[in-house]
Amino acid sequence: MTDTAEKLDYSKTLYLPETEFPMRAGLPQKEPETVARWQQMDLYRQLRTSAVGREKFVLHDGPPYANGNIHIGHALNKILKDVITRSFQMRGYDSNYVPGWDCHGLPIEWKIEEENYRAKGKAKPDLKQPDAMIEFRKECRAYAEKWIKIQGDEFKRLGIVGDFDNPYLTMNFHAESRIAGELLKIAMSGQLYRGSKPIMWSVVERTALAEAEVEYHDYESDTIWVKFPVVGAAELSDAHVVIWTTTPWTIPGNRAVAYSPKVAYGLYEVTEAVNDFGPQPGEKLIFADALAEESAAKAKLTFKKLRGVSADEMAALTLAHPLAGLGGGYEFAVPLLAGDHVTDDAGTGFVHTAPSHGREDFEAWMSSVKELEAKGIDTRIPFPVDDSGTYTADAPGFEGARVMDDNGKKGDANDRVIKALIERNALFARGRLKHSYPHSWRSKKPIIFRNTPQWFVYMDKDLKDGTTLRTRALSAIDDTRFVPAGGQNRLRAMIEQRPDWVLSRQRAWGVPICVFADEEGNVLQDEEVNKRILEAFDTEGADAWFAEGAKERFLGNGHDHGKWTQVMDILDVWFDSGSTHTFTLEDRPDLKWPADVYLEGSDQHRGWFHSSLLESAATRGRAPYDTVVTHGFTMDEKGQKMSKSLGNVVSPQDVMKDAGADILRLWVMTTDYWEDQRLGKTIIQTNVDAYRKLRNTIRWMLGTLAHDEGEEIAYAELPELEKLMLHRLYELDKLVREGYDAFEFKKITRALIDFANIELSAFYFDIRKDALYCDAPSSPRRRASLAVIREIFEATVTWLAPMLPFTTEEAWLSLKPDAVSVHLEQFPQVPAEWKNDAVAEKWAKIRKVRSVVTGALEIERKDKRIGSSLEAAPVVYVADAELLKALEGLEFEETCITSAITITAGEGPETAFRLPEVAGVSVDPKLAEGTKCARSWRVTTDVGSDPAWPDVSARDAAALTELAKLGKL
Template sequence: MTETVSRDYSETLNLPKTDFPMRAGLPKNEPKILKRWEDQDLYRVMRQQAAGKPKFILHDGPPYANGNIHIGHALNKVLKDIVTRAMQMQGYDSNYVPGWDCHGLPIEWKIEEQYRKKGKNKDAIPVNEFRKECRDFAAKWIDVQRDEFKRLGIEGDWDNPYLTMNFDSEAIIAEELMKFAMSGQLYRGSKPVMWSVVEKTALAEAEVEYQDHESHTIWVKFPVLTGDDSLVGKNVVIWTTTPWTIPANRAVSFSHSISYGLYKVTEAPQDNWAKVGEELVLADNLAADVFKAARVEAFERVADVDPSKIEFCGHPFRGAEGADGYFDFYVPMLAGDHVTDDAGTGFVHTAPGHGADDFQMFLENRATFAKAGTEQVPLTVQEDGSYYPHVPLFEGHYILNRKGGEGTTNKAVIDKLLEVGALIARGKVKHSYPHSWRSKAPLIFRNTPQWFVYMDKELEGEGDTLRARALKAIAETRFVPVSGQHRIHNMIESRPDWVLSRQRAWGVPITIFVNKATGEILQDETVNARISAAFREEGADAWFAEDAKERFLGNDYSSDDFEKVDDILDVWFDSGSTHAFCMEPREDLNPNRKGLGGEDYVLYLEGTDQHRGWFHSSLLESCGTRGHAPYDAVLTHGFTMDEHGRKMSKSLGNTVAPQDVIKQYGADILRLWVGSVDYAEDQRIGPSIIKTNVDSYRKLRNTLRFMLGSLAHYKGDEVAVADMPELEQLMLHRLAELDKLVRDSYHAFDFKRVFSVLFNFMTVELSAFYFDVRKDALYCDPLSSVKRKASLYVIEQLFRHLVTWMAPILPFTTEECWTHRYGEDVGSIHLEQFPQVPAEWRNDTLAAKWVKVRKVRRVITGALEVERREKRIGASLEAHPVVHVTDPELLAALEGLDMAEISITSQLTLSSEPTSAEAFRLEDVADVAVVPGLAEGKKCARCWKILPEVGTDADYPELTLRDAQAMRELEGAA
């Protein structure tokens, strides 16, 4: 028979009360919060509040202003924002000044694309008119990207960003370049560089990507002319994947560590290019492969060969009809460490104008080349990829066409080799090959006059070199992860001289004059000052004005005696100089670089590709002009892949646009993803991953909502820690533990650990344990209850700590929580510091005890779960388990605790006696066994506990004694 209840007690419970919505509505709510921050002038207030504190400077690596932001931008900027917010909330003046890279090919290429569509010729447009179009294009996209970054919740000086195209910036970039010129570190040289024939400029390593490419392969005979008499008239065979470089050949390289032999063709098809009776010099390990490629059916090894005994070979086109003697030089045989017998023939065709190893061979063997008739590295290919007119047989042939496809040169060279009888085999091979990351066209190595900075020239009065300075700076810099240090060290250790020049129009020019008679750079501070002043007034366009030469040289020099250099500085020099024109001129960014612990600190944070890009050029620029790195620490993140680990591309349809994620879910969902991934590795994102983050966010929000609802009843009562129940003391201890962990993790830039620890604490320790246990006291205890007051005080502390700790990752949600709790007139959570944890909260002894308590509780809840599953009970309050604890230490830990309350049962009996084997146990807690049973007594109409005492209070016969007391206080207060 069902018991009847005389009244509804639900309205007497202290249930959570809050208008904090369960559904976040982030896409609509976040713009309102952004508007509130703008109205508050939050950025300015943060700066005023942090004035005088040690600086933590996260210097922004500038993105290109040439399109909407993508998911990689979002990852990068959110990481930066997490860092700056976390450091600001830990007592630093953590200012963030965003910047943009505005010069260079990415923007110039866009304008050229527009010209091509309109049928306009760039060369017919005045240079400063073209530069204005580039400037306007960049300005448009800066405004677009600024709004997109702000929508992500990135806090910074958006009204005063640094731009490489600002007049002051261009002036300082030029000044930095002139420092290299004045110190003798700058020189003009000629060497092979990676060249884009489509873009008609040299490219830096950071502008190169490697893709699969199918190349022609050829096996070519070089006749022996002098040296070992037994080999004269025989042929050395080379193999190459770049037939177009054969006209530039000036040597053949071999290795002393390879075994070579003279081989004779004994059987071959009648129409074969390798004829019966021909004798060829080959590496022994590769001979069989060569003859297979040449369709030779049988061959024999005639003799050992020592290639060092060969003095000179002849070029395959030596004496060719129409060559007019151009190829009648000698081809020396040279020993080189780069030669292997992994593939090819064991001999390397060496064209000094078209390869790094080839060029090095020229430098190391200048006298031999001169003796052979080659005084200088030959210039054979023009900037558009065609052969110079002075190269016979191939004048007018293009290596690549205008779109980057194969031109006519390879075919012309192969046909000519066949004609002169120098080819024994041909084929094709697919291999990794450098391409321009903008035009996607293959690159070539091309010998060109360029401006370089010495890496190994001893600096006057310094006793060191740029390379030595850079390597020392790397050793003194903190890298996160540490593998970045090894990576950039290896790059600097082996890199060639720094190429600064580009043959373009949009950028800061190389502002130097060269004496036509001596070839020396003009070093005159007065001239430099005129250039700098003009750039500050008019920008770098001043260099391209008609009267620029006379204006800058002034009356001290004749303009006829000097060449004005019109090459453009590599854009990496621009961005490498940002420390000079962004940080140093601003008092709020100019650091006293002493490291963490009270002094200023500078962090550079970008993708791992910037070890060869911005980190690299900033290091060289600062070491060359200041003798040290511009940063104290370098943090790198990986690339963002789709959720299957594939690279994102429009063709695959697997891109994730941050704008779309924000529109559907809100920026905090994207930020939660950033804060929860291992950014040091390549990360993944996609629909299912976003959904997982939405689910995680919902759990966090519900926990925060419960706290806000509970705190509606908080009257500000404080309870001494010593007077609190152990469970509240335990929660304060956990906050003390978390405080150290969170601070340490933010300092280590380990945001995944911050999020993971806080998420687990909120969803497991709070929602599934502490709040679950304390709901009874919070809802039902009398207003005078110390337990209830202590719990509300602890929840207030939990709330303040958790929302401030999470604020750097979830700035919108934590701001919403903060204003719901304290009102909008209190400012912003982002003006708060991480709370200081009182030392008395730490209680390791209590924490160790509660590890044992929770171990026992886990066995009890496991037993109750079985009872529910078997439908022997509905709710845990219907249970009265008997808990047998035979371990004295575990039993002692339970002394004085209300285990029924902790286990959320109405009744519970503890026993030190063993029990039957049928009792419930967990394998890892062998000394605890639970015998389930049903609670005895009546069910309280208010708290639903089943206790014998229900019915013993004359005034409230339907309630427990605790609930009856609560009602007296409520009705007495009323």
């Protein structure tokens, strides 16, 4: 043994991985440092500069509400948006993300009233006074500004990069002017009108609500069956038509009863009754035949059918109001109206019709107005309930009773109506029913339907070009791409069925419906007046509408101030957010209109997607987006809705504190996000484990590439194994790009994680470690492998960068300390020559045979006959001719990580190891013959063949000699 060999520590002669990229990520500590670095270097501005001249790709941010810390739904939403914008930026686009906030509306008003007034025992100011209104609005503005800053910082902590220094805000003066301008466009085109319809009304919040502001919860209602006496029909003069309703308080508003000509009805006589009130023997009642017995059971009676009642008889009937004689206010005739909405599935086959309190009731009444007026019936629709849920003079005998109190609790209206019906022998039966009922999504309290004057946009008015707002919107839906595709049918169904768009809210904080109207509701159409309004809003904000002297200022001298009334209602905030495309996409030169993508939760089919579509269709004739992407909602690990009361809420702040934002992002990327997802400790840990494996693969590449000198190797000179890996990169490049285009992030993540774990760590890297660690510096095999690993690293890290921005930034700068940021890079352009189907097909066969070898050796290790695969020299029997041919010329021992291997044609002995899924291959495990190399640990017969290095193999001796000549020992 030479002196050199005697003193040498062979481990120091190996090209073992060397990196400062730690195995333990420490994301909660490192990520905030990265966020600070991005802000210091102004990464957002550098991204914009680098993208100058590129084609724009615009994802328009649906605005979160500026009220409270972000929750897991916000995190899911923003991460998805960030991944999309980053992925397009890294594929050659100018993909600019501009965050935005919805700043107006009731929740902020409530907070101001609660924190600045109720909590301090102060009375809310009289908002009819201009100074008080403007001061109150300033308080609302300050509250929104506070939460915009807090939420913005929380979004940046998630790794979101965007123009947070210049976001869009619906409360910016220019935005308020543009929102008002969109309203005035609609008004000038004749689409805006004042009408009186039953709308959803929050008694608690004292305002009209849009469908998007309503959610459904279980609610227990009083239910009643009510008898309406038949009048003016000789054969049925002593009979009653019976209706069923879950809203007894609407009976004073009843003006008709609906029936269906398609339903079979009958006249029934009570034969026996066991009840404290209601029908008695001898009474005659009319029911749908299919519901008669069920209804009788509710009243604890039995009856017999006397005869059928035809549709013609129904059409000729007139009824008396069941409250007739009470206060003299119900002495009118109650007609029967034919209605398609009437069925015999439930109830009695008749529908109580109160046009003040229901959309279908209203439409049935209005469609019959001419016919009813011809019969001398008063068709005026009453206003039985005011904004506080209190009966008005239009509900004689019940004035002052409340449907609901200020806290959303049931008032005394139901009980008083039921009592009055009993007194008049008009109650057939009563009960209680638990059913789904609309609630305000803000207050979580039940709502009512009440007739009230509001401002609407027509859905079906001819817009003088052969279209209506509804047909324009439906056409735009057909022209829009939906991901997932089911979103298209959902939005279409909502547009097809929706009533006219109610725009007005009776609140203070928002953009006003800045029009002037006369007594008939006609809107002043004067472009000069509009110009004055919009210019004032642009410089002073919408507060200008409420200032002292605003009416005189805007009307000027050209109009009779006594004729025109200044409308003081506030615009529905959905109109605000539906208009964001105007002052964001159209007015910012760094964006474009329409947007390529809108992405929000699936509830926004009735929210932001919906209002944006209607607003843009009304003013521009098409949608403001080309693609709509929707995500589901996050449940706990059991699939239950998260709630504080259940203690199952997972906050993004806690996940980032414990595990890091990249773990949260990895969870988002591995879910079927378009459906409801689950999240909890176990799921987080699963993602931590997956992340750790992925990180270790990246770490190994970094350590190995520490020995890379950046040499480029011609494709033709690469070994087949390296060509196989480049072929896989070619395939993955196609999958990754198509996946990002299709917003199928799980597909990308799954493919890259499997590639890292199965094809790299457990296959390619495992095979090449011996060459990379032990081969001589000049080894073509080692040099080729380093070149390919460099390609693999650059491809996988850039592909992952949109998803895991913190980890990939750390890895990229670890390898390339002179680089600025991985996020300023582009996805690699994969050469077409890397596509090599022949090599892929061949290696698929090789890997089949390899799987049998590794299976056999695993048993040997398990039974402790070998310690590592390098102690083995198996004999491999191959009866399959195609598989045998694939192994020709291959150093198969290197592929199987054994010291030697023998390949024999034909079937092996019965005792040989086999895998059922690989026919024609068997393995007889044998121990390797020779001596263990002190450097590479391979067992060979040529250890000591070089006297200078007596305890190593010939390959290792040659490597040591070369290293010695280079002065590296």
